[in-house]
Amino acid sequence: MKTSKEILKVLDEEFPNPECPLIYHKDYELLIAVMLSAQCTDKCVNKVTPILFAKYDLEGLNNADQEDICDIIRPCGNMHKKSKYIKDIAKNLLEKYNGVVPCDREFLESLPGIGRKTTNVVLSTLFNEPYLAVDTHIDRFAKRLGIASENDDVRAVEDKLCAYFETIESHVKLHHQLLFYGRYICTAKNPKCEHCKLKTHCKY
Numbered sequence: 001m002k003t004s005k006e007i008l009k010v011l012d013e014e015f016p017n018p019e020c021p022l023i024y025h026k027d028y029e030l031l032i033a034v035m036l037s038a039q040c041t042d043k044c045v046n047k048v049t050p051i052l053f054a055k056y057d058l059e060g061l062n063n064a065d066q067e068d069i070c071d072i073i074r075p076c077g078n079m080h081k082k083s084k085y086i087k088d089i090a091k092n093l094l095e096k097y098n099g100v101v102p103c104d105r106e107f108l109e110s111l112p113g114i115g116r117k118t119t120n121v122v123l124s125t126l127f128n129e130p131y132l133a134v135d136t137h138i139d140r141f142a143k144r145l146g147i148a149s150e151n152d153d154v155r156a157v158e159d160k161l162c163a164y165f166e167t168i169e170s171h172v173k174l175h176h177q178l179l180f181y182g183r184y185i186c187t188a189k190n191p192k193c194e195h196c197k198l199k200t201h202c203k204y
Contacts, residue, residue: 004165007145010197011177014185018176020125023049027101027126028058028093031108032086034118040076048073058099061090085113103127116155124172132165132175134158137182144186144204 021042024030029049036045052072056064069083076082089111093099096107101122108119120133132138134157142148147164148157161178168174185192186202193199 004167007198008165008168008174011174011181013197015177015180018173018180020172020176021179022046025053026058027122028090028099029053030125031101031114031118031122032061032089034121035085035089035113036073036076036082038113038118039078044075048075058090058094061086062094082113085111088112089114101126103129116158120158121175124175128170128172130162130171132158132161132171132178134161135179136188137186138175138178140188141178141182141186144202145198146201146203 020030022030022033022037023046024033032052033045033049036049052061052069055072056069061069064087066083066087069086070079073079073082073086092111093101102108103123103126105119105123108114108122109116117133117135120131123129124131124133134142134154138161139148139154139157142157142161143150143152148160152160162171165174185196186204191204193202193204196202
């Protein structure tokens with residue numbers, strides 16, 4: 001297996017300036033967008049969130065008719081649950097933090113629809129905290145490169161990635177690089193092995 005520095009060199013060559021694929025302009029917009037991306041593509045989320053956030057600010061979401069939110073986010077799937085999550089998130093942020101997303105893992109993970117992965121994205125992106133959010137693309141990359149084992153759960157993969165890349169400066173940059181590498185090169189079906197600079201060290 002290549003060293004972490006060698007893998008980082010490849011990641012920097014392929015995705016030198018990765019940016020968050022979700023469109024957002026305010027802290028709560030990122031939080032809600034990441035929540036909506038569960039079992040949904042970023043592309044789909046980016047189609048509905050501009051409409052949602054143009055119509056409602058945080059106070060508006062708190063007071064909005066849930067069915068109207070449902071109609072807007074319908075393409076993201078699970079719209080009844082997710083629309084309720086949105087209203088509950090808005091209510092909690094307004095009541096407990098004056099509408100500001102805090103750097104507080106315990107609070108964020110207590111919100112409906114928000115788990116560790118979403119919290120990791122928010123904490124690393126907004127506050128540059130040293131967390132890696134492991135999705136299906138990153139999980140696949142870590143296991144194929146032998147950084148994690150096939151039977152590792154998501155938390156184990158996260159811990160092993162953080163230990164492997166312990167000297168990095170930006171976890172948010174690495175998160176996006178790993179995400180894009182898994183999404184566009186190390187794909188689940190028909191991976192682009194002929195273009196992969198890590199293929200000689202890949203267990204797949």
